[in-house]
Amino acid sequence: MFIEVQDLKQEPFYVRHVFPIGEIKYSHEDAGLSEPVVADFVLTHRDRDLHVNGTVETAIRYRCSRCTKEFSKAFNVGFDLTYLPQPKWTNEDAEIALKYDEMNIAYYDGIALDVNLMVLEQIELAMPMRFVCREDCKGLCYKCGADLNEGLCSCKDEETDFRLSVLLEFRQKKMEK
Ligand SMILES: [Zn+2]
Ligand SMILES: [Zn+2]
Known part of the structure; x- marks a missing residue:
């Protein structure tokens, strides 16, 4: 799913989209998405700067990396991001870019927002590094x-x-x- 910036007329622009299982390509050796992914967000923009605020909901099925049992649980994450058109990188910009990362600033091509990618990134950022059924397993x-x-x-x-x-x-x- 792509949102073309030049097509955005009225705002805020409300989006609720359900991605069938398998459409969001999350993969991890110990975990997978077991329910459709529901993305719910509001998009506002000023020129080509986009502001996106919303939630991603699904469920994950995972294998405990210690006891190898399977578990599943609800997963949801909230996000609040600003997308700027991808600047042309120079070395001096690298440091600025790092600072921007901490401020929830992301980049896109300035033409269309790749919603699938955005959703995938939010899922990956919120997933734990290791899957365990409980801390003291x-x-x-x-x-x-x-x-x-x-x-x-x-x-x-x-x-x-x-x-x-x-x-x-x-x-x-x-x-x-
Ligand atoms: Zn376990
Ligand atoms: Zn033994």
């Missing part, structure tokens, strides 16, 4: 694969015993020399 035993959230498996003690016996053996050999 204990994960799986690396040896037997038991879910440690459901109780301890018997591997842990064996492992300690094994290390201890190696250590004792090592000491014994040293003493023999």
Whole structure:
């Protein structure tokens, strides 16, 4: 979905658009979008400077990176952005650009706003770096694969015993020399 700036006549311009599953190309090895993405926003502009304020709503299905169980939950993010026509970059501009990033300023080609890209970017920015079912998820035993959230498996003690016996053996050999 593109919004051509020259076509914008009356404003504010209200947009509510539902993207079917798969249209917003979010991808992550541990997560995906499990419901259509609803974008709701108001667009105002002054010349070619656009101001967009709204929300993106969907649901994510994700796999906990520790215990590998699947979970799904509602996802929504609010945003408030100013889009400026893409300037021609020079080295001196680089520093200014960095400052602009912190002020919710983004760039577009000055002709049309790519709404799919905007929505995708908002989703990516709001997603966590790692997907866990809960902060204190204990994960799986690396040896037997038991879910440690459901109780301890018997591997842990064996492992300690094994290390201890190696250590004792090592000491014994040293003493023999
Ligand atoms: Zn987990
Ligand atoms: Zn185990």
